[in-house]
Amino acid sequence: MAKNRNYSCKDVDMLLASKTIAESFKANIPELSAISTVWTEQYALDLLARIDNAAGNYLGTNAKKDLRVATAALVGIQSPAIRDVSFFKVQVSALFRNNPGRLSEILNSLGYARFMNSAQKGNQEALTQLLYAFKSYMTPALRTEIMAKGISGTLIDNITGYSETFHLANEAQESFKGSTKSITQELSNTFNAIYAEIMDICSIASAYYKYDSVRKQQFTFSKVLSSQGSAKKASATEPAAVVQ
Numbered sequence: 001m002a003k004n005r006n007y008s009c010k011d012v013d014m015l016l017a018s019k020t021i022a023e024s025f026k027a028n029i030p031e032l033s034a035i036s037t038v039w040t041e042q043y044a045l046d047l048l049a050r051i052d053n054a055a056g057n058y059l060g061t062n063a064k065k066d067l068r069v070a071t072a073a074l075v076g077i078q079s080p081a082i083r084d085v086s087f088f089k090v091q092v093s094a095l096f097r098n099n100p101g102r103l104s105e106i107l108n109s110l111g112y113a114r115f116m117n118s119a120q121k122g123n124q125e126a127l128t129q130l131l132y133a134f135k136s137y138m139t140p141a142l143r144t145e146i147m148a149k150g151i152s153g154t155l156i157d158n159i160t161g162y163s164e165t166f167h168l169a170n171e172a173q174e175s176f177k178g179s180t181k182s183i184t185q186e187l188s189n190t191f192n193a194i195y196a197e198i199m200d201i202c203s204i205a206s207a208y209y210k211y212d213s214v215r216k217q218q219f220t221f222s223k224v225l226s227s228q229g230s231a232k233k234a235s236a237t238e239p240a241a242v243v244q
Contacts, residue, residue, distance in 0.1 A: 024218040095149040122217040131163035
């Protein structure tokens with residue numbers, strides 16, 4: 001196996017993190033295209049295709065589909081899920097302000113005390129646990145109590161719905177981390193090229209979103225990598241990049 005890598009994580013984790021970042025890049029291309037003349041929708045699509053092809057060559061024929069399903073689902077769900085669970089907490093906190101004991105009991109039972117902070121920082125595992133706790137402990141009685149205070153049942157349903165979808169997306173992500181093929185030097189060079197390109201995107205986009213913490217994290221490789229639960233820490237240093 002070729003060992004010369006420009007990244008310290010596993011190949012499969014680098015590809016998954018790169019795919020997640022590339023999906024976020026594509027989702028934000030209407031805004032990011034103003035930064036660079038080469039950052040077009042076609043460029044974003046080509047980047048995604050190259051990552052898919054590299055994954056397919058490394059992991060087998062089903063890897064492209066697994067990778068596409070997993071990352072698209074996670075990227076598509078994470079932001080609205082965080083938005084809704086955050087909005088729910090704001091509403092509950094306001095409506096139960098005069099009953100702090102009950103407020104604390106509700107938020108604790110729904111997983112906010114243990115998982116909310118990490119989930120807001122982009123940790124997918126924490127968000128999974130938060131959504132699972134919310135769905136598990138949102139009993140009919142609690143739902144009735146909360147709705148009587150004026151909180152929309154649709155908001156509650158949306159959050160409980162995210163739980164199953166996010167769980168399935170995580171399962172797809174784990175299936176992607178299956179058996180691998182022998183890697184050639186040519187494929188190793190391809191991986192290094194993808195990583196370098198993703199890091200260039202990260203260095204520019206994270207600076208652009210400096211005052212938007214949610215989107216900045218979407219373009220911080222170490223954050224995306226750690227949110228996958230695949231690494232406690234990413235030792236990569238983002239290289240300087242030149243906007244073309």
